Structure formats: C-alpha cells, structure tokens
Amino acid sequence: MAVPDFDPKDIGEDRSLLLVDDDEPFLRRLTRAMEKRGFEPEMAGSVAAGKAIATARPPAYAVVDLRLEDGNGLDVVETLREKRPESRIVVLTGYGAIATAVAAVKIGAIDYLSKPADANDVTNALLARSDELPPPPDNPMSADRVRWEHIQRVYELCDRNVSETARRLNMHRRTLQRILAKRSPK
Template identity: 45%
Template sequence: MSNFLIVDDDLTFCEILQRSLIRRGFTADVANNSSQAYQQVENNHYEKAIVDLKIGSESGLNVVAELLARQADLEVVVLTGYSSIATAVQAIKAGARNYLCKPADADEILAAFAEDRPQPMAIPDQPLSVDRMAWEHIQKVLAAHDGNISATARALGMHRRTLQRKLNKRPVRQ
C-alpha cells in the first residue's frame, strides 16, 4: 500500500483524487501550497507525490526539487493544465518520474507511476500549428528566464501584461 501526497491548489480536484486513491486502498494527504507540502513531508513519509505544475503563483518544479531534497526516495508525477515540451523536460530534469496533462484521473496517474520511465512523445502526422509553436516558444523562453515574466517579455519584445494574458490562457491543442 502506497502513501500519496497530493500538492495542488485546486481544492475540488484534490478532494476527488484523494477519495479515489483511498477507495483503491491507498492513503493520501493533501497540501494546497508549498509550505503545507514541506510540512507534510517533514511529518510523514510518502512513497509517491502528485504535484501540480502551477500551485497558485508558485512553480511546481521548485516544489518537486524541494520535496526530493527533503525525501530523496519520493516518486513524483507532475500534472499540468498548461503543457509544453519545455515544461515536460524541466519536470523530468527536476526529478519527476513522469508528466501528465490535466485532466488526468486516478487510473492515469497510477499508470504514470507504474511506467519505468516516461514514454517518448509521439511525433504527430500534422506539423504544429502556428499558435502551438508560439506557445512552445514562449514556454521555452520563460524556462530560460527561470519563470521571470518581466524578463521573458523583454526577451520576446512584448509587453509584460500581454505575455501574462497569453500565459493565463490554455494552450492550443495542435
């Protein structure tokens, strides 16, 4: 039986996922921000953690790195509603076992923990749309500037508020 830590600021998602894991015979605790997550790891031992990429205004990648620094044997799957290739690579480099796009249910999350390593991304038959390529480029530049929106906006030659609006939208599919 595994002990899970769910780190996400979406209270409804946390509650549903927690109940689903408990129904499957696991134990699961919830943290809605980084400080709660760090406190949970200090007080309990977890085998697995499910961490959102964006926890309020915080980066889930920083949370992943800190959780692994505090408990090296922790297995982490990162979830995000704002997927990009750049953030997937960053998550794996930060120590995550796998990376999933939301919405993901408990079965998909458990399968992500069961995989030996992340599956290679399939190369699509259709090339990426211009909008998707722009999203990927913005994510790459944002990653290069450690998530600093002002520096990213300067590097992209756009106004900071314009970039913030683009980042608050969901990425286009393809």
C-alpha cells in the first residue's frame, strides 16, 4: 500500500481514527497504513469493543466493517453518530449490496466501500468533501458480478432457502439452483 500524495493537513487537528474489523491481519495492516498517512488509529475487533471506544473516546474518523462476529457494524455507526455527530464514518464490507449501502448512509456513514479496499481508497473516502464526487473505481464490478452478489444476498436473507429465494427474485427454482451451483463471475 503506497502512501498517496495528499497533504496531512487535510486530516485536521483531531487525527483520531477508529478501525473496527474482526479480520485481525487486515485490521493490523490497515492500522499501520493509516498511521503512515498521519492518522492516530485505535483498533477494535468487535461491535462491543467499537461501541465502547465510540462512547469513551469518540473519534473524528471511523472505518467500520459491516459484518462482525458479534453483530452488525451499523450499531457502532449509530453510537458514533450519537456521541460525535460530525465524525466522518466509512462502512467497509466484503458483502456489498445496495440495501446495506443505503442503510449505512441513512444512519450517518459518509461512504461505503466494498472489500478489498486499500488504505488509499479508505483515505480518499474519509477526506472527500461532500461537494466533490469521488473518482470512479479503477476496477468496478461487472454487471454479471453485481447480479450474482444480489442473488447471493437475497439467498442469505432467506436463510439459504432456494424456493423462497426464487419466489422473491421472481425466478424459476431450477434456474436459481444452476446459478448458485456456479462460481462467482469476475
């Protein structure tokens, strides 16, 4: 992860950053990368730890994973919004879906990034001004991949029930079974 060309003054005087993720190697890597960029990160590996830090020492910035072992990262976002409304929060997840992105933004996240996102993506999202549009992604998901992600999300929400998923997607059950049996598109 190369350090981008940005002015550390863009961060501001309060450089506190809360990183919440249950993937410990990723969390350590991101912490080191964000320190190099001038932030003062604090790590949390669970919803409970993230909420405790957000309550005791609400940070100016936060990067919160959506799915954690002990719950939903949106609970941490809500706690941060209550304790420090001006905090800039980015939700990071490996399970990208439009519905969760909308929910994250509605409760106060400024951006939503799908994994794998590197420290440059995170820094750009945290420091982006609201009147600026972020640059387009370097490698956006293909339409086939977006469709596959949506089907997987509905399948999980239906507790992996093929018949219920097919009904909700208005799709024949056998067609859905064939799609689920294939590998994910790139």
